[in-house]
Amino acid sequence: MPGSLAGPVRPGVADPRDLTCEISCALVTATDTPAHESGASTLTHEPSTDTAAHEPSTDTAAHEPSTDTAAHEPSAMQRIGMLVRDARRHRGLTQQQLAERLGTSQSAVARIEQGGQNLTLELLGRLSEALERELFSVGPAGPTHLRVTGGVPLRGSVTVKSSKNAAVALLCAALLNRGRTTLRNVARIVEVERILDVLRSIGVSATWDEAGRDLTLVVPDELDLAGIDADAARRTRSIIMFLGPLLHRAPVFDLPYAGGCDLGTRTVEPHMIALRPFGLEVEARGGQYHAAVTAPGTADRTIVLTERGDTVTENALLAAARTEGTTTIRNASSNYMVQDLCLYLQLLGVDVEGLGTTTLVVRGRPVLEADVDYTISEDPVEAMSLLTAGIVTDSELTVCRAPIEFLEIELATLAEMGLRYTLSPEYLADNGHTRLTDVTISPSQLKAPIDKIHPMPFPGLNIDNLPFFAVIAAAATGSTLIHDWVYDNRAIHLSDLTRLGADVRLLDPHRVLVSGPTHWSSAEVVCPPALRPAVCILLAMLAAKGTSVLRNVDIIARGYEQLYERLVEMGARIEVFHD
Secondary structure, eight states: OOOOOSSOOOTTOSOGGGGOEEEOHHHHHOOSSOHHHHOOOOOOOOOOSSOGGGSOTTOOGGGSOOSOOSSSOOOHHHHHHHHHHHHHHHTTOOHHHHHHHHTSOHHHHHHHHHTOSOOOHHHHHHHHHHTTSOOEEEOOOOOEEEEEEEOOOOOSEEEOOBOHHHHHHHHHHGGGOSSEEEEESOOOSHHHHHHHHHHHHTTOEEEEOTTSOOEEEEOOSSOOGGGOOHHHHHTOGGGGGGHHHHTTTOSEEEEEOSSOHHHHHHHHHHHHHHHGGGTEEEEEETTEEEEEEOOOSOSSEEEEOSSOOHHHHHHHHHHHHTSSEEEEEESOOOOHHHHHHHHHHHHHTOEEEOTTSSEEEEEEOSOOOOOEEEEOOBOHHHHHHHHHHHHHTTOOEEEEEEEGGGTHHHHHHHHHTTOEEEEOOOEEOTTSSOEEEEEEEEOOOOBOOSSOBOOOSTTSOOGGGHHHHHHHHHTSBEEEEEEOOSSSSHHHHHGGGGGGTOEEEEEETTEEEEEEOOOOBOOEEEOOSSHHHHHHHHHHHHHSBEEEEEEOOGGGGGTOSSHHHHHHHTTOEEEEEEO
16 A cells, blocks of 8 residues: 555554654545455444443553454554554543544544544544644645445434534624634534634634634734735635724735636625725735725715625625614625624624614624624535435435524425425524424425526525535426526536436526436546535435545535535445545
8 A cells, every 4th residue: 555654653652742653645545446456444334343331431451452463464544543542542531532522423433443434634633633632744635535335325313513604704703803702513614724724824813622613712902914824815715704804903904815806806896885885995906805994984874785695794794893883784685694693793792683684784883892602503505415415315314403494495395396304393503593493304206396496595595505406306207497597607517417317408507407307327527616516416426326436525625524424424335535
């Protein structure tokens, strides 16, 4: 196998400083060839031989069998497992305690220590953080790929994680607060980490708790805007939501933006309509937003958004929060991430009226200083992704903690198509506001809806949930017209489903006609460069009998936390490998 550990590995060593190793990207995954050629271990769910019930809290080596035997030289994955096991013991942790820090199951930790679990670079970093020691120094990584053996029904239940889009908005909003902000249940995804890289580069203290789920932010009196991490900023379009908070911090500032000049100019204009009443002028050129701020002309202002966009509404809220007087925002988005932001601003002491409506009235305060503790609500787009996984694999599956208010149109459309499902009694999320329910779906004979499926601003069908209906429509009898009027060319990526046997006809850059039912077939597909269509391809592969390969899947980690591992826990057969 290519790659090696630098220096001898000494199982049982007491000091974790002696456990640091150099790992090549091929050694990290050990799955760059098919399992029958290399012995690559898959992410299939196996019973643990080392459960919490059999592992005493003292967790000594005498009570836990070693994966190392004299008869066989341990594999690379087993050697990595030994490092994790020895460091865990040194910290005095049980497998269950380490699992809690990682936000995973005890059986997954057992598989890691036995060398039977694929390790992504992200998971290696979380292991080092959970064990409070940089165990691994990782060389250059190749692209990540998935090998999916489909045609297997899923089972059991899965819990929806917190909203990525809300987390990003709240990280930007923390710049408003002179006090301490603690965000709970934060999604550990690439998009969040990129925003954190930017925040830290300008002087913000951002610290995860021991379990790696809660994040505490403290903003300094003076931000180092000249030291901004331009690379991280250009890799996330969410950087545009720094405009609202930063107009209160500096009269002149520059922000890098993602994409080419045309993209930057097009992206900034709806935001400028929202932010000019606060005295902000922005010119996009040379890869930078060049911002200049003057005092707003009036104490009270009414802003009519020409586009009911989520980030545009959030930027207007962020600007209004620290601007004296009353700001009325009309045609505002009332989507889930905007509601999370409003709830956070209310905790800061900002008077926000109209939560959940298209008219928001904000009475700002020039100084916001409060120690705030807020739990982010669950993600309706992830909930829809998980529901789709169950639907296309013809599974009996329960999706727990689904934010029903933001899924009602989707479920009504699915009911029209013949999906059989039940809802538990509603209960409140930890933020005390969002309505949750557990959705149980059953195998169903689906039929195409009479009308086309298209998105609308909330409370309509969520634009991010629209692509999943292409996969569902492919499993239904009849033809379904899907109209993606919001994004240019995103519908084109859905035509990749034809590689797996679907009948998807591209009518124009915004419309596809999907005819079913599909007899899914396995294939090798390069991941499209759009997040939701990429996940759609993965979900279709779960339905396709045989072994499929999805290449270059790193984009999925931008919006989903541990998606592959969680699908495996429900019975999916997914193997992660690298070139």
